Amino acid sequence: MFQFGIEHEVAFLNEKDKFVDFSCAKFADFNQIIEQLPTYPNDYLQLHMGDAGIRKKRWYIEGFERFADSGKIVDCLPKGIEIRTTINSTISSTIKELTESFCLLSKVAAQYGFSPVLISFNPYKTAFEPEPPLNDYEMQLIQQTYPEEQTASIYMVTYGPDLNLSMAGLSNESLIDIGKKLTYYSPYIVPFSYSSPFYQGNLWEGLSVRTFVRTGRRAASIVFVEKREKLLGGTPSLTKVARLPAEVGRIEFKAFDSCDDFSIYAGLLALLKGLVLDESLPGRATRPDPKKHQLSAQQGFDNQDIYAIASQVLQAAEHALGEDPDVNLLAPLKVILEKRETKAHQLIRDFQKLGSIEQVLKNTYSAFV
Numbered sequence: 325m326f327q328f329g330i331e332h333e334v335a336f337l338n339e340k341d342k343f344v345d346f347s348c349a350k351f352a353d354f355n356q357i358i359e360q361l362p363t364y365p366n367d368y369l370q371l372h373m374g375d376a377g378i379r380k381k382r383w384y385i386e387g388f389e390r391f392a393d394s395g396k397i398v399d400c401l402p403k404g405i406e407i408r409t410t411i412n413s414t415i416s417s418t419i420k421e422l423t424e425s426f427c428l429l430s431k432v433a434a435q436y437g438f439s440p441v442l443i444s445f446n447p448y449k450t451a452f453e454p455e456p457p458l459n460d461y462e463m464q465l466i467q468q469t470y471p472e473e474q475t476a477s478i479y480m481v482t483y484g485p486d487l488n489l490s491m492a493g494l495s496n497e498s499l500i501d502i503g504k505k506l507t508y509y510s511p512y513i514v515p516f517s518y519s520s521p522f523y524q525g526n527l528w529e530g531l532s533v534r535t536f537v538r539t540g541r542r543a544a545s546i547v548f549v550e551k552r553e554k555l556l557g558g559t560p561s562l563t564k565v566a567r568l569p570a571e572v573g574r575i576e577f578k579a580f581d582s583c584d585d586f587s588i589y590a591g592l593l594a595l596l597k598g599l600v601l602d603e604s605l606p607g608r609a610t611r612p613d614p615k616k617h618q619l620s621a622q623q624g625f626d627n628q629d630i631y632a633i634a635s636q637v638l639q640a641a642e643h644a645l646g647e648d649p650d651v652n653l654l655a656p657l658k659v660i661l662e663k664r665e666t667k668a669h670q671l672i673r674d675f676q677k678l679g680s681i682e683q684v685l686k687n688t689y690s691a692f693v
Contacts, residue, residue: 556610595637671684
């Protein structure tokens with residue numbers, strides 16, 4: 325039995341069609357949206373709420389939390405709003421919940437002049453530096469976290485999904501082995517999602533700035549274990565201790581770019597499910613390979629090795645799924661691979677035609693208009 329979930333980060337344009345990030349938005353700008361969205365009382369059993377009071381709903385402000393020396397939270401510099409689904413027993417119900425939550429968020433955000441746009445790397449800012457600098461309490465707090473969580477300069481300029489799944493009955497060793505498999509094959513499957521061809525206000529020389537910048541410093545996949553003694557060493561972390569009972573055994577894939585066509589997410593979840601079931605692929609890695617990811621980020625499926633191994637992985641997943649109806653969800657991925665055409669290619673063409681990043685972004689999420 326499988327279970328699934330998605331965490332999807334949403335960026336926005338404001339009423340002046342200006343891209344909104346930590347340099348121009350305040351916590352209150354997004355919090356007025358969150359306050360109008362519903363609360364589901366039993367979500368705390370499945371969704372990590374945190375201690376700061378920001379993650380109380382399926383929607384929350386994604387940003388950098390600031391603390392006073394006393395330990396009291398005093399601000400949160402926002403980069404966007406994250407949507408979390410609850411734990412679902414099917415991929416289709418996961419996508420349905422995500423779609424409903426996204427549509428509700430879009431409707432409420434529009435009341436305050438915000439419109440959602442697809443982006444996986446900030447098109448103008450290349451890094452984030454806390455201002456004022458971190459105080460002693462904040463420095464101590466960061467040093468107590470997992471090493472990759474200390475890379476705020478990266479995660480505050482990147483946007484991407486976490487695709488979560490679990491399978492009943494897997495041993496701790498099997499879970500970690502799957503995490504290693506997903507980490508190894510990450511550079512070959514992430515091009516299915518590429519959507520970050522902008523950098524410093526112009527076109528980048530590839531398809532995914534996000535992949536190029538984050539890989540090696542942030543994890544490709546994470547496995548949540550029950551006990552601290554089961555953790556593996558290394559940076560970035562392949563394993564974390566579950567914060568809730570519902571997190572034990574979760575496999576979280578974190579390397580995809582964001583998608584504005586949620587059928588791609590369905591395909592990617594089906595791909596991951598197939599890779600969990602697969603027993604043929606031999607590759608394993610504890611840490612993501614930066615050079616392979618950077619090559620993938622620049623060339624995508626135009627690189628013959630990336631294309632060939634992606635084809636092998638997709639075929640292995642399809643074979644492992646067998647007669648499972650979820651095998652049909654792989655169809656959009658087959659089209660992307662056959663055409664070697666990612667969302668980033670479309671964004672590049674639109675920019676060459678329109679000459680404006682904002683105009684390009686306004687055309688994203690077209691399926692929801």
